[in-house]
Amino acid sequence: MTKEEVEKLENRLDEFYEKFNKNVIEEEFKSRHQFTKPNINTTLLNSTANKLFRNYSYYNKNSNFANNEMCCRYLNYWLNEQKIRCISTSDNVDSNYFYDKIQYVCSDIYEYYGNTGKKCDINIKKYSEYVWKIRRKIDDLCYIKEQLGGSAKISKNRKICSSFNKYLCKTLKYIFNEITSTNRETLEPNDFKIEGACSENNLGDILTEVECANDSESDNVPKECKPQQEASLTADHEAHTIYKECEKIDCDENECTCRSFHIVLTMFLTVLGSFLLCVFLYTFTPFGSLLNKLKMRKSKIRHEVDEEQTQVLSEHTSDYDYKNPLNMQYLMPYNSLRE
Template identity: 30%
Template sequence: MQKKLSDLPSFSRYAFFNTFAASDPYGEYCESIKYVFKIYPGIEEICRGLAEHMSYIYRDDNTDDNNEKVKDCRYLFYWMHEQVIKIKKDNKNTLYHWYIHHLIEAWKYMKRKLDKSNSNICKLEYYDTNNENIKKRKMLYDYCENYNDLQTNIFRGNYCDSYYYYLKKIDNLHNNFKEVWSVNNGKIPEYIKDCEQNKPSDLLQAPSCKNVELLGKNVKVNESYIYDWDEGLEYLFHFPPSSDDSYGVVYTVIPILGIFFFFLFLYKFTPVGSILRSLLLRKKIKQGAIDNNEIEILSSESDIHTSKYLYNSNMNIGYTS
């Protein structure tokens, strides 16, 4: 059976969180931020989703041990981040910082209401509302939680084709592991520090990954198959542009044309161009491939510009011994 990225532990957990009902009973846990519902579209639904899943974590009949509950809370925080990113994709003017700020306020309110034993479960471990920082930590945290499954499937099951490009993208980020995850006074948290040694580059050395690498050199890989993960995760990676990105091509070409015309103008209409033409001309003279009259005309024009600018009093040229 073909393995999928969406089957890995972190991604399947986010898929479970996406099944929330956002029903009325959980609205009471969002009272603390009710005043911003109309200001920030979609924040009420995200808040109700948080409340529903956090309520489940704290339920008396939840038999998971505390470590699993803490892990679920981390996933839940990153799920919250992902929901805001989805809103931002639909509306470029979305103020990510303020969405996360208000949702964190709601999170703390929910914990006070639900946590009867005042435990460390769902306690925010650090505060950060920076989109890029959270995104990078999420990517590495997901990878670390997925590592055991990745290792087993790649080395024992020869399933690297499902993970190859994911690992290639994560590898670049993993090289900056310490920088990304030094959140506690410059220290990496205990629960993730060992993952610094679990390098994607080591997994990519597996024979099944080497086969994918060889395939990629000779055959165009079906990207829709390789990138087979849940919708909404693609923002974590830089995919090849779709047809909707045609404007990006235009924006890339325009600067190149600008540079071309700048150098053309420089060559045709400035003293620098005259000097360059003179140098090219002299090269042709050596080859005996230019008419004497043309030499005299062009050389004299070049000499005028050259003498004018070489002896300009604004030029300060010095020598050092």
């Protein structure tokens, strides 16, 4: 296994996912669903419906590639992507209309395939908008780490370990950028909880850099720059990491782990943990209702103060004109000379 194995696995995942987007050529699936409605462009919706029907069969035939649970999640990721595309590009297709038609297709799928293979629960409302991108990246990371044999096996091969850590760094940067650019009001506490190897209790291990072993004797290469990391991840995913300084030793760029990785990892876990904690407190505790009441009370008080100031100013202006009759002597009548 070479250090290019990580890239091969990454490409393999992309190819697997892209098969969901291939045009439907099977006659039995090609025109199975044709929805029509006045003043609505249903071209993309119909294409999505027929691809979904075909892709369900494809999901069941790829158990040798990955477990059924993971393939089912990828099918849901793809469907969420199609939903966003359809609503943003099609005329008069809203989320409710899309959801109703997909529910109809799902009923047809379960009736057609019956007990063939393992059932995949298709749920278009399972994730918040755009969260499927982050979930898929975490799933990709879990799959690659699992295929490489897990942390213990990865750490024994320095080249693979270095390559995996770079892929992990790239993934964390992508996730961090997505979180900062996403409308946080659409996120839910369970959006990042993935079943199986990527469960909530295992997320800390998945997003932690693998400590590479010293293979200088077997590989005949210089000793690498080796950061020591001690990390703990709390229930709300907030990380507290302590890093020791890297010993400055000449090493190949591909074999040296950059400190920027540690910075990105710490920033990502801290932001994610803090945000999820805030969402949880706002949604599931009295803190949210208390905050809303305080906002309403503040708005009401401000409105009353503004009304009182306006009334006082009006009375003051009126009294001033009344108490200063000298102003009246400058009000001279106007008589036209044409009369």
